[in-house]
Amino acid sequence: MVRHRHPHFHLLLSLLLLLLPLILSVNEEGFYLQRAKLGFDDPNSVLSNWNSTDDTPCKWNGVVCDSTSSVTSLDLSSSNLSGPFPSILCRLKSLTFISLYDNFINSTLSESDLSMCHSLEHLDLAQNYLTGALPHRLPDLPNLKYLDLTGNNFSGNIPESFGTFPSLEVLSLVENLIEGTIPSFLGNISTLKQLNLSYNPFSPGRIPPELGNLSDLQVLWLTETNLVGEMPNSLGRLGRLTDLDLAYNSLSGSIPSSITELTSLVQLELYNNSLTGELPTEGWSKMTSLRRVDASMNGLTGRIPVELCDLPLESLNLYENRLEGGLPDGIANSPNLYELRLFQNEFSGELPSNLGKNSALRWIDVSTNNFSGGIPENLCSGGALEDLLLIENSFTGRIPVSLTECRSLLRVRLRQNRFSGEVPAGFWGLPHVSFLEFSGNEFSGGIAKNIAGASNLSQLILSENNFSGGLPEEIGFLDNLLEVSINGNKFSGPLPSSVVNLGQLVKLDLHGNEFSGGIPSGVRAWKKLNELNLANNGFSGNIPEEIGDLSDLNYLDLSGNQFSGKIPVELQNLKLNRLNLSSNHLSGDIPPMYAKGMYKDSFSGNPGLCGDIEGLCDGSGVKNRGYIWSMRLIFVLAGLVLIVGVVLFYFKYEKFKKAKKSIDRSKWTLMSFHKLGFSEDEIMDALDEDNVIGSGSSGKVYKVVLSNGEVVAVKKLWGRSKSITESSDLEKGGSIQDNSFDAEVETLGKIRHKNIVKLWCCCTTKDCQLLVYEYMPNGSLGDLLHSTKSGLLDWPIRFKIAMDSAEGLSYLHHDSVPPIVHRDVKSNNILLDVEYGARVADFGVAKAVDAIGKGSKSMSVIAGSCGYIAPG
Numbered sequence: 001m002v003r004h005r006h007p008h009f010h011l012l013l014s015l016l017l018l019l020l021p022l023i024l025s026v027n028e029e030g031f032y033l034q035r036a037k038l039g040f041d042d043p044n045s046v047l048s049n050w051n052s053t054d055d056t057p058c059k060w061n062g063v064v065c066d067s068t069s070s071v072t073s074l075d076l077s078s079s080n081l082s083g084p085f086p087s088i089l090c091r092l093k094s095l096t097f098i099s100l101y102d103n104f105i106n107s108t109l110s111e112s113d114l115s116m117c118h119s120l121e122h123l124d125l126a127q128n129y130l131t132g133a134l135p136h137r138l139p140d141l142p143n144l145k146y147l148d149l150t151g152n153n154f155s156g157n158i159p160e161s162f163g164t165f166p167s168l169e170v171l172s173l174v175e176n177l178i179e180g181t182i183p184s185f186l187g188n189i190s191t192l193k194q195l196n197l198s199y200n201p202f203s204p205g206r207i208p209p210e211l212g213n214l215s216d217l218q219v220l221w222l223t224e225t226n227l228v229g230e231m232p233n234s235l236g237r238l239g240r241l242t243d244l245d246l247a248y249n250s251l252s253g254s255i256p257s258s259i260t261e262l263t264s265l266v267q268l269e270l271y272n273n274s275l276t277g278e279l280p281t282e283g284w285s286k287m288t289s290l291r292r293v294d295a296s297m298n299g300l301t302g303r304i305p306v307e308l309c310d311l312p313l314e315s316l317n318l319y320e321n322r323l324e325g326g327l328p329d330g331i332a333n334s335p336n337l338y339e340l341r342l343f344q345n346e347f348s349g350e351l352p353s354n355l356g357k358n359s360a361l362r363w364i365d366v367s368t369n370n371f372s373g374g375i376p377e378n379l380c381s382g383g384a385l386e387d388l389l390l391i392e393n394s395f396t397g398r399i400p401v402s403l404t405e406c407r408s409l410l411r412v413r414l415r416q417n418r419f420s421g422e423v424p425a426g427f428w429g430l431p432h433v434s435f436l437e438f439s440g441n442e443f444s445g446g447i448a449k450n451i452a453g454a455s456n457l458s459q460l461i462l463s464e465n466n467f468s469g470g471l472p473e474e475i476g477f478l479d480n481l482l483e484v485s486i487n488g489n490k491f492s493g494p495l496p497s498s499v500v501n502l503g504q505l506v507k508l509d510l511h512g513n514e515f516s517g518g519i520p521s522g523v524r525a526w527k528k529l530n531e532l533n534l535a536n537n538g539f540s541g542n543i544p545e546e547i548g549d550l551s552d553l554n555y556l557d558l559s560g561n562q563f564s565g566k567i568p569v570e571l572q573n574l575k576l577n578r579l580n581l582s583s584n585h586l587s588g589d590i591p592p593m594y595a596k597g598m599y600k601d602s603f604s605g606n607p608g609l610c611g612d613i614e615g616l617c618d619g620s621g622v623k624n625r626g627y628i629w630s631m632r633l634i635f636v637l638a639g640l641v642l643i644v645g646v647v648l649f650y651f652k653y654e655k656f657k658k659a660k661k662s663i664d665r666s667k668w669t670l671m672s673f674h675k676l677g678f679s680e681d682e683i684m685d686a687l688d689e690d691n692v693i694g695s696g697s698s699g700k701v702y703k704v705v706l707s708n709g710e711v712v713a714v715k716k717l718w719g720r721s722k723s724i725t726e727s728s729d730l731e732k733g734g735s736i737q738d739n740s741f742d743a744e745v746e747t748l749g750k751i752r753h754k755n756i757v758k759l760w761c762c763c764t765t766k767d768c769q770l771l772v773y774e775y776m777p778n779g780s781l782g783d784l785l786h787s788t789k790s791g792l793l794d795w796p797i798r799f800k801i802a803m804d805s806a807e808g809l810s811y812l813h814h815d816s817v818p819p820i821v822h823r824d825v826k827s828n829n830i831l832l833d834v835e836y837g838a839r840v841a842d843f844g845v846a847k848a849v850d851a852i853g854k855g856s857k858s859m860s861v862i863a864g865s866c867g868y869i870a871p872g
């Protein structure tokens with residue numbers, strides 16, 4: 001059924017629209033607003049009281065009128081409105097203020113949309129989904145003072161017309177997709193007070209010196225705008241500037257001395273650039289408004305100017321530079337100083353003795369410098385100190401007793417200094433402290449019972465000091481303890497039975513002390529324990545079976561004690577990276593899973609265990625007998641070898657020539673991560689073309705069946721130092737890569753998890769590298785998915801593969817110490833065993849190959865043995 005429109009339909013409609021305001025009771029402006037409402041999708045009914053039967057729109061949500069009932073302002077910020085920008089608003093003749101801040105407005109801004117808004121003074125469209133070019137006719141609006149387009153997806157260059165805004169005071173284009181460089185014509189907007197352009201993908205460009213003409217400018221915010229070159233001297237002319245933020249750019253050269261002309265400046269942010277040279281030495285005393293200075297992460301040299309420190313600063317961040325000399329005493333005079341971060345410089349001398357006396361200091365971090373002397377007595381006089389980070393300096397003396405009153409402290413890290421004496425009793429019990437790190441000092445005395453008060457303590461690290469005495473019972477009441485590392489001290493006595501209450505404990509390292517007695521019963525409660533190291537103490541008694549219940553445990557070292565009795569068979573339940581029970585008095589049978597030659601060292605030095613594993617006692621108590629035996633053998637063998645050797649040499653030499661193996665065996669170095677049941681020679685002999693099961697840009701993969709029946713996969717990587725000699729740059733990159741390669745391989749080698757492929761060992765020469773993995777019969781998930789066999793993968797199997805891979809990754813991220821980021825998780829790097837159990841594979845190797853310039857783009861990298869580096 002087709003309906004015919006009346007020929008004058010459009011005319012009628014127009015008439016109707018014209019008359020509509022008269023028919024309904026609302027006035028004309030209300031009618032326009034109704035039209036705007038129709039364009040919005042309004043899921044929260046924010047516009048529900050926009051009722052067309054009202055006389056005027058003046059009581060409607062977000063609407064403000066003047067005395068003549070003309071709408072002057074429309075504020076619909078944070079209303080969850082979506083739809084296009086309602087250009088009909090520009091028909092409201094008196095409208096001066098529009099804010100649609102924080103909605104889902106998702107159109108472009110067409111030129112015609114806004115050029116009608118003649119009265120508009122304030123336009124806030126920040127945090128929406130606007131796209132397209134910046135409307136170049138905006139400067140036609142004669143009264144526009146405030147233009148905020150922050151947080152949209154505007155793209156393209158800043159239009160040249162933007163240099164002609166007649167009365168603009170605030171321009172913010174932060175967080176868009178604006179390109180080009182920051183244009184010099186912005187220096188023509190003489191009325192401008194705030195210029196915020198941060199976080200846009202500009203091309204590299206300089207700060208236009210013309211910006212120095214903006215004599216009213218108060219804020220210049222250009223963080224992460226790809227600025228290069230030097231800071232122009234003309235910036236010193238911005239006498240009203242309060243906020244200068246040029247952080248996260250690539251500015252170079254020195255900070256111009258004209259900066260001290262910015263006498264209104266409150267905040268100076270220059271961090272993370274490539275600035276060099278010294279901070280201007282004079283003129284700071286004119287900058288009496290300066291409160292915050294952050295010039296960290298540059299290459300600044302020289303000393304901190306005394307004048308700078310005489311200002312009433314609140315915050316001084318100069319970390320990660322190359323500054324030297326002392327910290328001027330003046331810094332302690334500021335009544336407002338709460339933040340002082342100077343870590344990673346070359347500062348020396350003592351901290352000003354008045355530091356903290358005149359202001360409520362909150363964070364102080366002077367780690368990794370060469371400060372000396374003691375902790376200033378008044379550091380916490382303001383009662384606000386939270387972080388006291390003095391790591392790696394040459395501080396000496398005791399912890400001042402005054403700090404026992406510093407109840408605000410959260411983190412105290414004094415590692416690697418030369419502090420000495422007893423820690424004042426009250427200091428142990430600070431109520432909020434979560435991190436106490438005293439390692440690598442000369443502290444003595446014991447842990448006071450007051451520690452019971454430190455109920456938020458999560459890390460207690462006292463390693464390598466001269467602490468002594470017993471562990472107080474109270475330590476077991478600290479529910480939040482994750483780590484107790486007190487190794488390398490003179491602690492003694494039995495472990496208090498309360499320690500088994502520490503249900504959050506992840507690491508307990510007591511090695512190298514003088515503890516005695518048994519392991520208390522109830523350790524099953526250490527559900528999250530990852531590392532238990534009691535080595536080299538005087539512990540005795542049986543090893544409790546309960547240890548077998550600690551499912552997260554992967555590091556167990558009880559060596560060098562006097563444990564006796566049987567090794568509990570329950571240890572077989574654990575997946576251990578490290579097991580060391582050597583040098584105890586254990587007897588009986590070794591649990592079958594561990595009764596293998598590769599675990600020999602884990603059990604040596606227990607006379608009662610001799611014989612369970614072949615060769616267990618060879619290297620220990622019966623050294624001499626073994627020695628004589630081997631001498632005899634050597635003589636007998638020597639004769640044989642001489643004869644056989646000559647014959648073999650001939651054959652070997654022939655084979656060598658045939659196979660054209662250009663590998664110089666004598667230069668092989670073997671790094672193994674698990675006890676091996678094979679030798680590297682056996683593997684190399686099997687590297688035949690016949691055994692190749694795969695090859696990629698990084699090298700070939702061989703399947704090798706060993707004489708003991710075991711099967712391994714061997715990956716042979718090509719090229720090492722040889723291929724990178726062409727360019728010195730590459731060579732430099734190459735050798736760095738090599739170092740990191742070794743470190744990465746070592747990290748991986750230590751991991752043992754059922755969903756991570758095992759790396760048995762790695763052999764290296766200057767020409768190539770061999771990586772020996774466990775063999776995975778079903779190959780990679782990627783290959784399988786794209787092969788004809790993909791039909792074998794039904795949904796339950798796919799689900800299992802996904803779960804397994806996730807478990808492997810979860811282990812890397814959360815349980816491995818240090819955490820590891822794989823950075824290249826893809827189907828080709830998931831390998832499948834006989835039962836389609838999945839294991840994550842391919843760590844770090846391909847990067848070593850990349851750097852050599854094979855142009856391979858795939859593969860993987862361990863990014864961050866320390867877990868700080870984001871996936872890239």
Ligand SMILES: *[C@@H]1O[C@H](CO)[C@@H](O)[C@H](O)[C@H]1NC(C)=O
Pocket residue numbers: 048049051052053054
């Ligand atoms: C509009 O106002 C009239 C009269 O005040 C009222 O009866 C009606 O329910 C309102 N409509 C809406 C949608 O709120």
Ligand SMILES: *[C@@H]1O[C@H](CO)[C@@H](O)[C@H](O)[C@H]1NC(C)=O
Pocket residue numbers: 044046078079080
């Ligand atoms: C907008 O949506 C969010 C999330 O759905 C909600 O929390 C908020 O209250 C909404 N705002 C309004 C004004 O209804």
Ligand SMILES: *[C@@H]1O[C@H](CO)[C@@H](O)[C@H](O)[C@H]1NC(C)=O
Pocket residue numbers: 041082083084106107
């Ligand atoms: C804008 O958002 C609305 C509601 O979410 C959607 O229906 C519309 O397609 C979007 N328009 C554009 C241009 O993306």
Ligand SMILES: *[C@@H]1O[C@H](CO)[C@@H](O)[C@H](O)[C@H]1NC(C)=O
Pocket residue numbers: 129131152153177
């Ligand atoms: C805005 O740009 C970002 C980055 O390009 C993109 O991820 C996002 O989807 C865009 N949003 C809209 C609404 O266009």
Ligand SMILES: *[C@@H]1O[C@H](CO)[C@@H](O)[C@H](O)[C@H]1NC(C)=O
Pocket residue numbers: 160161163164185188
């Ligand atoms: C900026 O001002 C200068 C000097 O007054 C003038 O030459 C230039 O054309 C102006 N630029 C723009 C884009 O308006």
Ligand SMILES: *[C@@H]1O[C@H](CO)[C@@H](O)[C@H](O)[C@H]1NC(C)=O
Pocket residue numbers: 148150170171172194195196219221243
């Ligand atoms: C511009 O940046 C300053 C400093 O960050 C800020 O205080 C101000 O609110 C910003 N202006 C706009 C319109 O976003």
Ligand SMILES: *[C@@H]1O[C@H](CO)[C@@H](O)[C@H](O)[C@H]1NC(C)=O
Pocket residue numbers: 187209210211212213234
């Ligand atoms: C703006 O600054 C530039 C360079 O700093 C200067 O050459 C120019 O004359 C100035 N223009 C005006 C209009 O002041």
Ligand SMILES: *[C@@H]1O[C@H](CO)[C@@H](O)[C@H](O)[C@H]1NC(C)=O
Pocket residue numbers: 248249250272297
């Ligand atoms: C410094 O900024 C650059 C980008 O300008 C960034 O790549 C780098 O990671 C930043 N450095 C730090 C330590 O944040």
Ligand SMILES: *[C@@H]1O[C@H](CO)[C@@H](O)[C@H](O)[C@H]1NC(C)=O
Pocket residue numbers: 348370372394
């Ligand atoms: C650190 O300072 C001490 C004196 O306080 C000095 O003996 C030592 O050489 C300095 N170390 C470095 C690396 O500058």
Ligand SMILES: *[C@@H]1O[C@H](CO)[C@@H](O)[C@H](O)[C@H]1NC(C)=O
Pocket residue numbers: 431432433434456458
């Ligand atoms: C305990 O420490 C955590 C951080 O480790 C902190 O977020 C929390 O506020 C602290 N609680 C108390 C009571 O101090």
